[in-house]
Amino acid sequence: MNDMRRAAPGRIRIIGGSLRNSRLEVPNLPGLRPTAERVRETLFNWLAPVIDGARCLDLCAGTGALGIEALSRGAAAVQFVERDARAAQALRANLARLKADGGQVAALEAEAFLRGTAQPCDVVFLDPPFALELWPALARQLEQGGWLAARAWIYVESPRGPAPALPPNWQLHREGQAGEVRFALYRRALPLS
Template identity: 80%
Template structure:
């Protein structure tokens, strides 16, 4: 892909070691490989057959990793048109089935007709501070399965305010990033 600033690797599943082209865009911050590896070790018992939502998808690495490991489908939502197109190009090049990309603002997307998801990846651009607002929309809008898993990536120094129904399951830190997996209380 022309204009790519780099490549990141899929860690596991049938796409293991495949590379995703990453466009050179300001603020695009792919989730680190070791963080993705840890996250998907945590999700291993539930990812097969899961319906996933990769909100603020960026490179789509989280959602593609989920598909590689057996998720039934992933809806990617990315507001930046060039990032969304790069994601579509990566899905097509890798012949990934079950992925759909919506070029839309996450908050606007969540105002649409809700679909229920088993796993949600919530990793908005840090500078926009969208965690609380998007979490509220996910919780109140009917987007989450009764016992959904929600992954939240945020700055290490700022733990976002999340719905009381989201129970912490596991968390970690990598550099200046805090990553946490929550389970929605049924």
């Protein structure tokens, strides 16, 4: 299987850290689009200097592969947000089975979650369903709602092509493409007053 393709349901594995080679049970749900192993490997190579001890937010978590990979690599805590109840339940089951401490799952729409009480995060994974085009709205809520630490890192996964509209103080650090997917890591700069 080409490592740039998406993994089949039930076939996702954690690629690094304390949970390396652990398999995630993934429900077969319409629109569920796990981040490819090769993309995760590249992303976590980029994040290696900052992931240990980080507080993370996996928004639109889906399988939770990004957040679980972060926990495996030493993140202190990951808040998973997933609107689909079946995906959220599968994510809870995977966290329990892997004994992945530090993960909490909220079964809510991302927009509703971000209207709650903010806890600033060091790393945010922003990978909403492509068809919903939620990047600008969610990015605005993250930026304005107090969800981002002063120099937070934000991972954005979107369709190949132009980048989605994001806050001007999110500075592109690195980017790549895999098939029809654009993946990019941004660093937050403090907004100008």
